[in-house]
Amino acid sequence: MEWLFRLLEPDKRQVIYARASFFALLMQHVLVVGIASLLAVIIGVGAAIAVTRPAGRDFLPLVSQLASIGQTFPPVAVLALAVPVLGFGTLPIIVALLLYGLLPIVRNTLAGIGGIEPEMREAARAMGITPGQILRQVELPLAAPVILAGIRTSVTINIATAALGATVGASNLGDPIISGIVNGNTAYIVQGALLIGLLALTVDSAFERLVRQRQLTPAHG
Template sequence: MKPNVKQPARPSAQSPSNRLWGQPLLWGLLLAICVLGIPYAEGLFRWFEPDARQVIYQRAHFYDLLGRHLLVVGVAAIVTISLGVGAGIAVTRKKGQDFLPLVSQLASLGQTFPPVAVLALAVPVLGFGTLPIIMALMLYGLLPIVRNTLTGLQDVDADMKTAAHAMGMTPLQTLYQVELPLAAPVILAGIRTSVTINIATAALGATVGASNLGDPIIAGIINGNMAYVIQGALLIALLALTIDSLFDALQSKIRLHLSSSPGDLARHSTR
């Protein structure tokens, strides 16, 4: 009679992928706890401002400020991603290569102006509110996306594109089925940098009437209330860490997919 020997449990094929989302969930949970819990933490923030009449920012609910912050950053990100990736694709095609230096210079120009200067120039034209800060975020966040899109597409192995052409694929099919999938990790890294930076930069919108998580910071600076500043800064930092770790998980998942099944892309291209 054969002895009953237990076989070691095989690791689940989904476990590496599932572990990728642990960090974003952790930071997101901490953000939710702080958004809902700060109004009840007066004793903690009283330690920073023991003589202040009020230590919890109460002009707006923190979840409202978070939603407005995400809206401004999200709108700017959608426009910037569309323009940046579109421009990067256009100037890496044969008909648009002559405009590559111009696009690179225009994208770099956006980061030569400080966001405060962009706001000062935009307010007389666009008025107070969310439009000036969206404009500033678009200009400030364009360079990483354009730069990484160019790098990602230019680094695609020429042999892969030649093989796709030999299979009878059109230039458009080669772009969508070969070049963009291979360049996706690099492009996503540029989007990650752009969005993460803009989460912090968006706080300046509070200076021009765009209500967001920058409101407690600006109010704290004006009133000399460090507790307000800490509340706004803490929520912005947790939001940035949540979004950054989410992009990190997406990048890791794409790399796992490309490294674990290198032949899938070629087989998919022939369909």
């Protein structure tokens, strides 16, 4: 597709980003987003479940506020604060994406579990099911579509945000964008932006299908 990008920058000697293969940049981008999202899911869902239990309800406002604070800080500011402590590379952007992705996961997990009818829990207790079994067999299956919607939002946002990692030495699909800005090469910027957009749309579509399947599948327990 060099001829197409040549239309954007007819005077540039090189219009295809060649410092690293797009496949390698894509894999590194997916890896960073995957690690940050996995940590956000573990922490976010775990914290939300903990504060919906009787012993942890007093901490509900604190968890909600901490999750909100994580997204009020711009990722660029988090990177600026993290680099002096963690150094350049992948780790600072993972921390930034983790903090930025917690809020939708925490909110949707709380909404999903909180939206379950109390009668469902009472019926489960009347059958002699333990609290742990109620969580695994009743609450989580019923709340799964809402929780997955929050994870979907978090991951999709972080796919775009991860490009900022290129500013602190984390090699990913943000590399062509930053290189294009520095060198005044619009073709590089478009290539990076197109790949990030296609990745975000692909992942979003996969989550949409998964959420739809969960909504159509009855919970058993």
